[in-house]
Amino acid sequence: MIAPLLLSLLPMLATAPTIEKDNDAPRPNLVVIFTDDLGYGDLSCYGHPTIATPNLDRMAAEGQRWTQFYVGASVCTPSRAALMTGRLPIRSGMCNTRRRVLFPDSAGGLPASEITLAEALKDLGYATAMVGKWHLGHLAEFLPTNHGFDSYYGIPYSNDMDRVASAPEGRVAITEPEIEYFNVPLLQDTRIIERPTDQRTLTRRYTEQSLRFIRDHAQGDQPFFLYLAHSMPHVPLFRSEAFVDASRRGLYGDVIEEIDWSVGQILDTIRELGIAEETLVVFTSDNGPWLTYDQQGGSAGLLRNGKGSTWEGGMREPFLAWWPGTIPTGQVVPDLGSTMDLLPTAVRLAGGEPPSDRVLDGVDLRPALFGAGPSPRDSMFYYRGTELYAVRLGPYKAHFITQEPYGRDTNRIEHDPPLLFHLEHDPSERFDVSADHPEVLATIQALADAHRASVEPVPNQLEARITAD
């Protein structure tokens, strides 16, 4: 058991299985569909009993369904920074312990020095578009069109921000959300085109914008990259008229079922345009379910805890990959993967080389996507803000610190020795086996130390405000 663990001590230096680039291979279009606060257990194909997701289930049946796929952080801004950069947010300054995400009064955003997935693909000749929630800085310099996207349509931060004075205060379940409570702007590129955004129709409008982009770029030699980041199911929950009371699961289910409809529209359009065999579509979310919103939050299924937490429910997400003719059909993939892997994987697929002037935390997932071999990923780092709380290596996860995700009594506990769970035997993190495996703890401790040594100090982007405190 231990020898392979030691071999993988420094995964960022590990060499992925060599895949010879086929110069004749078509460079695929890439569509990344990203949701907000979706739980591991919220799709029918991941076991939810009363949310109907026939389009996502079909996507899984026609492609791969991954069961141990991670995001880069358990809250919005750092998770999206990880997706865009292929790096843990600690490396870009896009995480913070006190203010954990960007707010409307934040002065920071994703630094121009970062290379985004959009920039990398644009440099390789791709047409690029973003539709949806950005949350990596709302000042002009930080917006998607200044980070590699040719166009942008969406809201710049979370849909519960910009609360007006008449709105209810605090973290309360908003059972009858009034559209006027939230003064969130809708942007076209860098221009506000609607404020407040009519959130009831947002999933539908995002879908229409996405379909237009796909249709406009289906012909010709230029491949495209579309990043569709739904604002939902982040509270306050909204859905269009057609989905009111559509779901047995209530409002939350309505919202998921509209997203499922949207996925169906996108895959159907790709099929109808005859570009399915040239298009890789992936579906995942930014972090786990917001459990403190009770029935308006989702479910992490059998995983422990949710959004904001470094327990599995906070950072493990559904991940579906679909590419007819290339990705095997109906495959359940228990290998490790991460949103950070999308950048190096996509750049390789596009015939390029991932950036070599900086540490990338992502690995090239092509062997696993093609069904040709195991994922090269064998570890995962779980940060809360700027602190490393837990590390997974192979099937084992050590928690150095645990903490409730929110609230005044966050019950922060430092564990010495760390808690240790065998996540493949015990996915719900119920049985601490640290006493049985001191050698695993030592190996993970060494991996954590090596990782920390690889992190260089950078300016924090989440602390500064436009107006003084």
Add this chain to the structure above:
Amino acid sequence: MIAPLLLSLLPMLATAPTIEKDNDAPRPNLVVIFTDDLGYGDLSCYGHPTIATPNLDRMAAEGQRWTQFYVGASVCTPSRAALMTGRLPIRSGMCNTRRRVLFPDSAGGLPASEITLAEALKDLGYATAMVGKWHLGHLAEFLPTNHGFDSYYGIPYSNDMDRVASAPEGRVAITEPEIEYFNVPLLQDTRIIERPTDQRTLTRRYTEQSLRFIRDHAQGDQPFFLYLAHSMPHVPLFRSEAFVDASRRGLYGDVIEEIDWSVGQILDTIRELGIAEETLVVFTSDNGPWLTYDQQGGSAGLLRNGKGSTWEGGMREPFLAWWPGTIPTGQVVPDLGSTMDLLPTAVRLAGGEPPSDRVLDGVDLRPALFGAGPSPRDSMFYYRGTELYAVRLGPYKAHFITQEPYGRDTNRIEHDPPLLFHLEHDPSERFDVSADHPEVLATIQALADAHRASVEPVPNQLEARITAD
């Protein structure tokens, strides 16, 4: 909301949608595959991340996967009585509050006055066989061959019974089970052919016996009924050599993956024999996962609690139905169903009439199985022993009593008003909505009263012992 609830006040008297019997319709073979202590979350197609069940996943893709399917009790003996009789175990005397199942010293068993699924189908001309764990009485008069089965091969009660003196005592996880610890007999019809049973090869041998029966009865006009009741994954866990360390999930996963292999063998054989379009195969289990066995117990997924409990995790199970050409493919069915429905459904499919001289708690599921309409079931009664603890009506479940399933501190709580959960909005039973819906509570209370009035006193079968206390 309430009018339909009132209409369904007495579901045992409700008339199912009329389905005209087609005299030319072939009477299908029936195979019931039943496991022991399998959790709602233990199959890949129900969301388990590290148990690989490709054959069950394929069965679901080729048929129906039900998400709100119930057993008749949360422990072994009464659950099996419900399956065999189509009646709640309170009606046959096959439940008890103190000794909740039959033991090797028990004097009772399923009364001869009960009409079993096997008897009903045998009367309609079926060849019948049982393979596996019975647990409805081990004295000769109670054995399967005296309850409608032409033949029997299996163990008469649970695989952790008949513990020898040198075995560990009490409810402890048995990490290295020794085959000699358990002196469980293996029966052929009513004769002991092996003792102790070599449990390591039992799943494989049950499969071989089942395949032999299917092959022997594939030709000719006589339809067959096979009841294959695996002894696993009830602790102590055993699997054959080929499955040792086969699963990422450890020993428990090995055991499930051998059962999955067995299902594949049976479906493949049915296909190869050319009888797939004449054969209905269903897969389910007797009750939820035995959580007190830690990593040797399974997972109820997002459902609360497990075996022994009247929370959902104790009584809701995976249920797959497969019948190529008749049952729609790839359908997720959120309708209510129960193992008690198999008897009236199978008898109708066989061209017969369910018994009319007694109360049946099962309903005819044909509309839902055929994809022709909703399930006629709209309620469920949750007993612990002889006491009614909870009632589901439509999406609502009222708990009159809750209790931890095992242990000294069982924390029995009577709730007045009852706890009320909307199971379709809140499948994990987290949010009591009793204060919001007094009218639902009143309707469920009336349903519970009517149900209790329909229960006639019968002799208890589980209390009496062969030797005095």
